[in-house]
Amino acid sequence: MIVYYPLLHHIHTGINYFYGVVPLDFNKAVEFHGHVCPGIAIGYRVAKLAEERFRDRAEDEELVAVIENKSCSADAIQVINGCTFGKGNLIFRDHGKHIYTFFKRGDKKALRISMKPTAFPTDPRHTALFAKLREGKASPEEAKEFRALHEEKSQRVLDMPEEELFRVKEIEIEPPEKAIIYPTLICSECGEGFMEPLGRVKAGKLVCIPCFEEKE
Numbered sequence: 393m394i395v396y397y398p399l400l401h402h403i404h405t406g407i408n409y410f411y412g413v414v415p416l417d418f419n420k421a422v423e424f425h426g427h428v429c430p431g432i433a434i435g436y437r438v439a440k441l442a443e444e445r446f447r448d449r450a451e452d453e454e455l456v457a458v459i460e461n462k463s464c465s466a467d468a469i470q471v472i473n474g475c476t477f478g479k480g481n482l483i484f485r486d487h488g489k490h491i492y493t494f495f496k497r498g499d500k501k502a503l504r505i506s507m508k509p510t511a512f513p514t515d516p517r518h519t520a521l522f523a524k525l526r527e528g529k530a531s532p533e534e535a536k537e538f539r540a541l542h543e544e545k546s547q548r549v550l551d552m553p554e555e556e557l558f559r560v561k562e563i564e565i566e567p568p569e570k571a572i573i574y575p576t577l578i579c580s581e582c583g584e585g586f587m588e589p590l591g592r593v594k595a596g597k598l599v600c601i602p603c604f605e606e607k608e
């Protein structure tokens with residue numbers, strides 16, 4: 393079965409503000425992300441769902457998000473849920489899957505949100521236009537048509553009933569370890585500092601990962 397995976401289709405659409413009937417904070421996510429697309433709309437729905445389910449947590453209880461793809465949707469989670477790489481409460485696992493797991497720091501109970509692959513049947517016209525646009529071969533009319541379809545899809549994501557879009561499950565997890573501060577070591581090849589546990593040994597010398605992976 394071929395399904396439409398909006399999150400993996402990242403392109404600048406030229407739509408920087410959404411004029412549809414949307415909640416105010418959706419535009420906050422769009423502003424941060426830089427454009428309107430189905431991916432940011434999905435991320436927004438995920439983020440709002442998590443926000444709602446964890447609304448009763450105490451102010452000092454931090455929400456952690458584990459996301460299993462690197463795409464448009466992640467930006468909505470950063471803006472709406474305040475989960476960021478810098479704070480260490482955004483964890484990325486490169487699985488290319490539409491899975492978003494949320495939990496309170498230190499808690500074993502988690503909310504697992506997975507997007508149903510059936511939520512978006514393939515739209516051959518949208519896909520064809522997307523390919524043309526990416527190759528720079530789309531006419532102005534085709535670009536306009538693509539934007540309309542893209543916007544329509546984003547709107548549909550915002551309006552879809554939750555149960556059509558997501559499978560939501562409460563699960564138990566092993567809470568990830570708290571961030572530890574490691575000493576800095578100096579790479580014997582490039583002379584740059586790196587975090588201790590990420591050191592590698594190459595020909596008996598301590599080096600950083602890029603130097604370790606560099607071809608001779």
Ligand SMILES: [Zn+2]
Nearest residue numbers: 429431432464
């Ligand atoms: Zn996007």
Ligand SMILES: [Zn+2]
Nearest residue numbers: 579582600603
């Ligand atoms: Zn190095």
